[in-house]
Structures are given as structure tokens and as C-alpha cells.
Amino acid sequence: MKVKLKFTRQSLCSALASILILSAMLFAAGCSEDIDPNEPSGFVQIKGSDTIVNAAQKIAEEFMKDYPHVFVAVTGGGSGVGIASLINKTCDIATASREMKPKEIEMAEQRGVFPKEFTVAYDGVAVIVSKDNPIDKLTIEDLHRIFTGKVTNWEEFGGKDLHIVTLSREVSSGTHMYFKEEVVQLGKKDNHDEFSPETLLLTSSQTIVEEVAANDAAIGYLGMGYVSDRTKALLVAKGDEFHPPDINNVISKAYPLSRGLYFYTNGEPNGVTKLFMDFALSPKGQQQFIETGFVPVKAEEKETMDEGTLNAQKD
Amino acid sequence: MHRRISEYIIESLIRLSGFLVIAFVFLIFLFLLRDSLSLFKEYKIGEFLFGRNWLPISEPPKFGIVPLFLGSIYVTAGAIVICVPVGIAAAMFIAEVAPTFLKNILKSLIEILAAIPSVVLGFIGIVWLSPYLKQTMGLSTGMCGLTGSLLLAFMALPTIISISEDALVGVPRAYKEAAFGLGATRWQALWRIVLPAASPGIIAGVMLGIGRVIGETMVVMMVTGNSPVVPTSILQPLRTLTATIAGEMGETVSGSEHYFALFAVGLVLFIITFIINFIADSCLRRARK
Numbered sequence: 001m002k003v004k005l006k007f008t009r010q011s012l013c014s015a016l017a018s019i020l021i022l023s024a025m026l027f028a029a030g031c032s033e034d035i036d037p038n039e040p041s042g043f044v045q046i047k048g049s050d051t052i053v054n055a056a057q058k059i060a061e062e063f064m065k066d067y068p069h070v071f072v073a074v075t076g077g078g079s080g081v082g083i084a085s086l087i088n089k090t091c092d093i094a095t096a097s098r099e100m101k102p103k104e105i106e107m108a109e110q111r112g113v114f115p116k117e118f119t120v121a122y123d124g125v126a127v128i129v130s131k132d133n134p135i136d137k138l139t140i141e142d143l144h145r146i147f148t149g150k151v152t153n154w155e156e157f158g159g160k161d162l163h164i165v166t167l168s169r170e171v172s173s174g175t176h177m178y179f180k181e182e183v184v185q186l187g188k189k190d191n192h193d194e195f196s197p198e199t200l201l202l203t204s205s206q207t208i209v210e211e212v213a214a215n216d217a218a219i220g221y222l223g224m225g226y227v228s229d230r231t232k233a234l235l236v237a238k239g240d241e242f243h244p245p246d247i248n249n250v251i252s253k254a255y256p257l258s259r260g261l262y263f264y265t266n267g268e269p270n271g272v273t274k275l276f277m278d279f280a281l282s283p284k285g286q287q288q289f290i291e292t293g294f295v296p297v298k299a300e301e302k303e304t305m306d307e308g309t310l311n312a313q314k315d
Numbered sequence: 316m317h318r319r320i321s322e323y324i325i326e327s328l329i330r331l332s333g334f335l336v337i338a339f340v341f342l343i344f345l346f347l348l349r350d351s352l353s354l355f356k357e358y359k360i361g362e363f364l365f366g367r368n369w370l371p372i373s374e375p376p377k378f379g380i381v382p383l384f385l386g387s388i389y390v391t392a393g394a395i396v397i398c399v400p401v402g403i404a405a406a407m408f409i410a411e412v413a414p415t416f417l418k419n420i421l422k423s424l425i426e427i428l429a430a431i432p433s434v435v436l437g438f439i440g441i442v443w444l445s446p447y448l449k450q451t452m453g454l455s456t457g458m459c460g461l462t463g464s465l466l467l468a469f470m471a472l473p474t475i476i477s478i479s480e481d482a483l484v485g486v487p488r489a490y491k492e493a494a495f496g497l498g499a500t501r502w503q504a505l506w507r508i509v510l511p512a513a514s515p516g517i518i519a520g521v522m523l524g525i526g527r528v529i530g531e532t533m534v535v536m537m538v539t540g541n542s543p544v545v546p547t548s549i550l551q552p553l554r555t556l557t558a559t560i561a562g563e564m565g566e567t568v569s570g571s572e573h574y575f576a577l578f579a580v581g582l583v584l585f586i587i588t589f590i591i592n593f594i595a596d597s598c599l600r601r602a603r604k
Contacts, residue, residue, distance in 0.1 A: 080372075080566030087568045107568050163455040170541070171372045172566035194370055197382070197544035200458055200552050203536060203562060207441070214446050217455055 041069035042272040048082020048095035049174050051223035055292040063279045070272045079174025092273045094264040097174035118263045122295040124245035125257040126224040128231040130216045135159045137235035137242045143183045149196025166199040167208050167220035179221050225293035250295045351582040354575035369543040371573050378576040382545045386553035393464030393549045394528045402475030410483035429473035437537035440466050458540035460549040466534045471524035482516025515601045522595030526588050532557040556584045
């Protein structure tokens with residue numbers, strides 16, 4: 001018995017040793033690869049908006065193909081998370097689906113951080129309901145009454161006799177802030193309406209898609225990059241002209257819930273961060289926004305751009 | 316001589332570890348207290364403890380803890396109602412009724428149950444349990460307190476079962492034999508003699524289970540809907556203390572009012588779990604006597 005134990009222990013040791021040697025060799029091989037000293041290398045940490053996280057991830061992947069020695073890490077969590085970590089100096093680029101508030105800029109400057117804003121794309125906030133919901137269009141005023149809890153049944157709008165379940169993102173979300181200002185408070189500074197406390201605060205845009213797809217009575221909002229054929233995006237009107245959330249309506253601002261998407265850096269970007277910012281604003285970077293369902297910033301200047309290509313690219 | 320030195324070294328190392336644990340708990344408490352008290356310089360403590368609105372990003376923000384506190388209480392109470400009877404019954408079965416081979420299988424299965432990561436349970440909750448509850452109970456949404464309670468009950472079961480089972484097995488055999496000698500049936504002996512004798516241990520197990528439930532974060536954040544409403548029913552979406560901290564911590568700037576408010580929520584949670592563990596501990600001590 002004792003011999004057997006010794007034997008197994010020995011084989012275990014040798015196995016461990018060989019693993020160690022092997023990994024050491026691999027590590028050495030990895031290090032010994034020749035790096036052109038002129039080639040940029042480094043690490044970029046990007047944090048923030050859940051709306052942009054997919055687009056940012058795609059840009060990062062394309063970027064790393066061009067610059068294999070720069071590692072880019074992208075995490076979501078919400079615009080608030082990105083802005084907070086820019087202020088706390090734990091990221092290089094904060095992504096946000098809303099502008100920084102004056103209070104946040106003040107807090108940043110107190111901590112020696114000077115945020116510089118880049119508008120990288122445009123987005124429409126889509127309002128989605130279940131495909132089984134007969135409602136196709138609502139005005140901003142209707143949405144206001146739904147999300148503040150003034151109307152609680154779909155019958156009011158000619159729908160089924162169901163209690164409306166309102167879905168929102170967590171307070172860390174830039175889309176939450178945008179929707180609160182534009183819809184819940186109707187874009188008025190002196191309006192202090194709040195989301196109805198019954199509103200479900202979900203942790204990601206994907207959870208909103210899941211709940212809306214599964215629940216006939218649910219209504220939620222999210223960046224139009226998340227609109228899929230599992231849910232139905234409503235036509236929205238400010239006044240009496242209803243428009244669907246699509247690229248052309250966001251460019252022409254006909255869709256009332258259109259907004260910018262932003263990247264923030266601490267001061268003027270430099271080194272690999274600047275390289276990444278330039279890449280995001282280059283045609284190749286902007287192309288990634290188009291592919292994830294957003295509107296590139298340059299499209300505004302290129303209004304002559306063939307509508308067909310834009311739509312084809314979206315599909 | 317040599318032996319005495321090594322003895323001394325080992326002894327002082329063990330003593331050091333013991334003191335370190337105490338120091339850590341104390342430091343965590345101090346740290347929470349310091350940051351929480353910073354909130355009350357700017358925000359009235361009465362409004363924090365009795366406010367009925369949790370609106371952290373409004374102007375001016377409102378940090379009323381009542382909806383969160385009640386949310387935690389509702390979910391926890393729901394979980395207890397479900398898991399305590401089931402847990403104790405299962406412990407009685409394993410300790411007194413089950414044949415040995417079944418006993419061994421059950422014990423290892425319960426250990427596996429304890430090892431399921433909470434995020435996996437939350438995922439099951441979103442994909443399967445919440446649509447199921449919505450349909451069968453005719454709710455407006457399946458993301459509600461009950462979904463959270465069911466999953467949390469599931470998480471607390473292993474703790475309750477294994478500690479209760481230990482307590483039941485620990486009852487001296489003579490008690491049972493005396494009961495049989497007086498003509499008691501097996502059920503009578505179990506229900507009237509063994510169970511009361513083991514009750515301090517069982518209560519301790521239940522309290523530890525509650526401690527686990529009230530501190531659980533991931534599952535409740537995923538399935539309870541997180542509405543900061545003062546709950547009136549467990550079939551409603553609600554928001555717990557833990558989910559609030561986890562959901563909002565990432566976006567707060569360190570040193571801001573919101574940041575301190577979350578620490579204050581953490582302090583409240585710490586005090587609750589401290590009290591529960593204290594009760595559990597005193598029950599366990601009584602059980603040993």
C-alpha cells in the first residue's frame with residue numbers, strides 16, 4: 001500500500017514537472033518571437049455602455065487584426081459604469097450612450113481627469129413589444145403615460161386586456177437616463193416625473209429582449225442595434241407623424257428618439273489609445289457600427305450615399 | 316528541546332490565524348461604518364431608514380431603504396416557508412428512515428446540490444422557472460419575488476438538511492430506546508422525542524440557511540425584476556438589498572453620495588446577517604450542552 005502511494009506520488013510529481021517545463025517552453029517561445037520595435041504594442045481598456053458593447057467588441061477585433069501586439073479589452077455594464085471608471089482611472093476609453101452630466105465632469109476634474117468627448121455613431125432608441133401585441137405605434141406622450149404608470153392596461157390603446165409590464169435598464173445605463181429625460185420627463189428640465197416604481201429594472205439589453213419575447217404584456221426600450229425579429233419595434237411619433245427606428249430616420253432625425261453615441265478619453269488621447277480612436281473613426285471602424293445596426297457619424301455628411309447600400313449593409 | 320521549539324512556533328501561528336480572523340471582521344465592520352457615516356453628513360439618517368423611494372440618480376437623489384429592505388425580507392420569508400419544512404423532513408428521512416444505501420446516495424446528491432453555482436440557478440430561473448410561473452399562476456410577469464424565493468429555497472436546502480441531519484443523529488440512542496420501551500411507535504419516538512431533543516441544532520441549521528438566503532445576490536438580481544417598489548405581495552417584482560449593491564456599484568464614482576449610500580446598504584445587510592449568525596451560534600452552543 002505504502003509503495004503504491006509512493007509510486008502515485010512520484011508519477012504525480014513527474015507529471016507536474018513536465019507540465020511546468022512545457023509551459024515554460026511555450027512561454028519562452030512566446031517571448032522570443034521577434035517584435036519590430038516600431039510596431040505599436042500595449043493594452044487598451046474600454047468600459048461602458050451596454051448599447052455599444054457589441055460594436056466596440058467588433059471594432060476591437062478588427063483593430064487587433066491590424067495591430068496584433070495591442071490588446072484591447074471591452075466590457076459593458078452601462079454608460080454610468082464607463083464614466084465612473086474613467087473618473088476612477090480604471091479604463092482608457094469610456095463608451096457612453098449619453099453625454100456626461102456637468103456634475104460628472106466637475107467630479108472628474110476634481111480628480112484630475114479631463115474628459116474629451118468623441119461622437120462615434122448615432123443610434124435610435126427603439127421601443128419594443130411582443131410580436132403578439134396588436135399595437136404597432138405609440139406617441140411619446142403615450143409612452144410617457146405608460147412608463148410613469150399613469151396608464152396600466154393595454155386596453156387603453158386598443159390592445160388586449162392585460163396589465164402593462166414596463167421594462168427598463170438599471171440606473172447605470174445611459175439608455176435609462178436618455179429615456180428618462182426624453183420620455184418620462186418629456187424632455188423638460190422642470191419635469192420631475194420618475195419611472196413608475198413598478199418598472200422592472202433589468203441588468204442587460206439582452207434580458208429585455210428575452211422578457212419581451214416571452215411576455216405579451218411587456219414593453220421595453222433599447223438601442224436599435226438590439227432589435228431583432230423576435231420582438232416588434234414600435235413606430236414612434238412626436239406629434240402625429242409615426243416613424244420606425246431605422247438608419248434613414250435616425251440620420252434625418254425624423255425618428256424622435258435619436259441620439260449620439262460617445263467615446264470619452266482622459267484628455268487628448270495618445271499612444272495606443274489614440275491609435276484605437278483613429279481606427280474607430282476610420283471607414284473600417286465605422287463599418288463595424290453599420291454592421292451592428294447603428295448609424296455611422298460620417299453618414300451625415302454623405303447624405304447622397306445610396307440608401308440601398310445602407311439598408312443592404314444593415315441586413 | 317527541538318520539539319518544544321516547533322511546538323511553540325506552530326502554536327503561535329495558529330493563535331495568529333485566530334486573531335487575524337477577528338481582526339478582519341472588525342476591520343470590515345469599521346470600513347463599512349466609516350463610509351456609511353459619510354453619507355449621513357449630507358443625507359438625513361431618518362430619510363435613509365424610513366424613506367419609501369430609492370431614486371439614486373434623480374435630482375435630488377432619494378435613498379430610502381424601505382423598499383429594498385422589505386424586498387429582501389419578502390424574498391427571504393418566502394424561501395424560508397418553502398425550504399424549512401422540506402429541509403427538516405428530508406433530514407428526518409435521511410437520519411431515521413432511509414436504509415443505508417439510500418442514505419449514502421442522498422447525502423452525496425445533497426453535496427452536489429450545494430455545489431451548483433448560483434449564476435446557473437439564475438439562468439434556469441430566467442429561461443425556465445419564470446415563464447413557467449407566469450403561465451401557471453397567470454401573473455403579469457414571471458420576474459417576481461416568488462421565482463427568487465423558490466430558487467433561494469433550493470440553495471438553502473443543503474445547509475439546512477446536513478446540519479439538521481447531524482443534530483438528529485447526535486441525539487443519544489438511549490432516548491429513543493426509552494421511548495420504544497414505553498410502547499411508542501417509530502413515528503411517535505421520532506416526532507415527540509428525537510425532534511425536540513435535536514431542535515437547537517435544527518434551529519441553528521435553519522438560521523444558517525437564512526443567512527445564506529439573505530446574502531445571496533446573483534440569483535435575485537437575475538430573476539426578481541429589481542423594481543424598487545414597496546412590495547405588498549410576493550407575486551410582484553421587487554428589489555433586494557444585495558441586488559441594489561451589485562447592480563449599482565459599478566457606476567458610482569468613489570466618494571460620491573451614491574457610493575456612500577451603497578455602503579450604508581451594505582452596513583444594514585452586514586448587521587442583519589450578523590444578528591442571524593449570532594442567533595444560530597447561540598443555538599448551536601445550547602445544542603452542545
